[in-house]
Amino acid sequence: MYNDNPTLEGINKEIIECKQGEVFQQDKKEGTSSDARKFYIESYGCQMNFSDSEIVASVLADVGFQSTTNMEESDIILINTCSIREKAEDTVRKRLRVFDKVKERKPGTLVGVLGCMAERLKKKLLEEEKLVDLVVGPDAYRDLPKLVTEVDEGGKGINVYLSREETYADINPMRLGSNGVTAFISIMRGCDNMCSFCVVPFTRGRERSRDAFSIVAEATDLYLKGYREVTLLGQNVDSYKWENPETGEKVSFANLLELVALVHPDLRVRFSTSHPKDMTDEVLHTMAKYENICKYIHLPVQSGNSRVLELMNRTYDRDWYIDRLNAINRIIPDCAISSDIITGFCTETETEHQDTLSMIELANYSMSYMFFYSERPGTLAARKYEDDIPLEVKKRRLQEVIRLQTQISFRHNQKDIGKTFKVLIEGDSKKSDQEFKGRNSQNKMVVFPKKEGLKPGEYTIVKITDATSATLKGEIINI
Ligand code: 5AD
Ligand code: SF4
Secondary structure (H helix, E strand, O other): OOOOOOOHHHHHHHHHHHHHOOOOOOOOOOOOOOOOOEEEEEEOOOHHHHHHHHHHHHHHHHOOOEEOOOHHHOOEEEEEEOOOOHHHHHHHHHHHHHHHHHHHHOOOOEEEEEEHHHHHHOHHHHHHOOOOOEEEOOOOHHHHHHHHHHHHOOOOEEEOOOOOOOOOOOOOOOOOOOOOOEEEEEOEEOOOOOOOOOOHHHHHOOOEEOOHHHHHHHHHHHHHOOOOEEEEEOOOHHHOEEEOOOOOOEEEHHHHHHHHHOOOOOOEEEEEOOOOOOOOHHHHHHHHHOOOEOOEEEOOOEOOOHHHHHHOOOOOOHHHHHHHHHHHHHHOOOOEEEEEEEEOOOOOOHHHHHHHHHHHHHHOOOEEEEEEOOOOOOOHHHHHOOOOOOHHHHHHHHHHHHHHHHHHHHHHHHOOOOOEEEEEEEEEOOOOOOEEEEEOOOOOEEEEEOOOOOOOOOEEEEEEEEEOOOEEEEEEOOO
């Protein structure tokens, strides 16, 4: 298996040395010349898509394009898309209609579809959506400048090739819409799991892990630029594995977490998403060992019923999941756990739905992302099972799940009243510039009155005085 301790100091030392060289030194030159072509990018779907858009921006900035947040003044409009549910695709199609109008007003504007929808629909997208000029899959972003040139020359730019190797390891993402405090780092791409409801293995291809050196280098670079929190991203982070080609040394996810935690004690580390079948005690022990690894795990259950889990091809059952919950509670007693839940999967009975509700109670999730099942073309479930639960039943079950989760979240947050937390200040609260917002280690949003001298990117201790199902409220205390 994997090494427990992959010469941590060695790796971190090398990264600092390569920083003093060049590898991650150069900031993106955000083009300043007024004749530079401008691109505008919108992102939908998961955090991975938002992170990918930062890679796209970097690729384009490297060849002299300039990023803009004003769609009207852009020469290239890009939309990074999600296919996970039908609704996500509908949203994208609506946005394409809006882009059409911009094209009418400003002929010559290019429109490009990136990401999962590009990959799923391929050439069909160019045929269906006549005004789309570029179709670029998640592994083809390096090709964007070349594809733009092809479109300029009268062609259509399409590359939906899925790679077994691409991890964009050497690309320093251009942080878009950043608060300067928190950032995402993509540590792997693709997914090999084949959950029967999920389109991701088809749109993002095979799982591959990124070079650990480049991940630690990116985290170090972010820390030196003033960032204080990184979230390591992957569809299934627990199956991260990378082998140093020179030494043969193996790095597991637990090892990687440790390496990133060692970048600096003031750099918080989060990660998402964990798969219950792969989440090891080793990862939990690493989390417990480092104060700066946040005590929060997103551990999607999808369903609380073993038969449904089998149909979903999740490869664990209810008991296995409960065992993982117990391990978390034993090893990291102050850890918050969240989940993804699907209601109304093929053949799900009312009793099986009740098992999902009881799992929400049992797991005591701090929050969940909840969906009704949406059949996706080409998935295992679409090929094997009938989508037989009527829409109104799926939606009613979803409402029950949401209602219960809201109660549990409220209870979870109420229990925090009177406690004190170390909070990383992210910026002004949504409602008032007299208040800061930030998160505690458990990923709960905390809102509190500002105090002179404190600014985003700094830590402060907050005592919780009030709580809703979504937010904690408190005040800074002097310790
Ligand atoms: N229908 C509904 N929800 C889905 N998810 C993935 N595929 C589907 C689908 N076909 C949900 C899962 C996953 C989350 C990212 O989206 O809960 O964990
Ligand atoms: Fe989809 Fe399952 Fe992979 Fe998550 S683990 S991306 S739900 S196939």
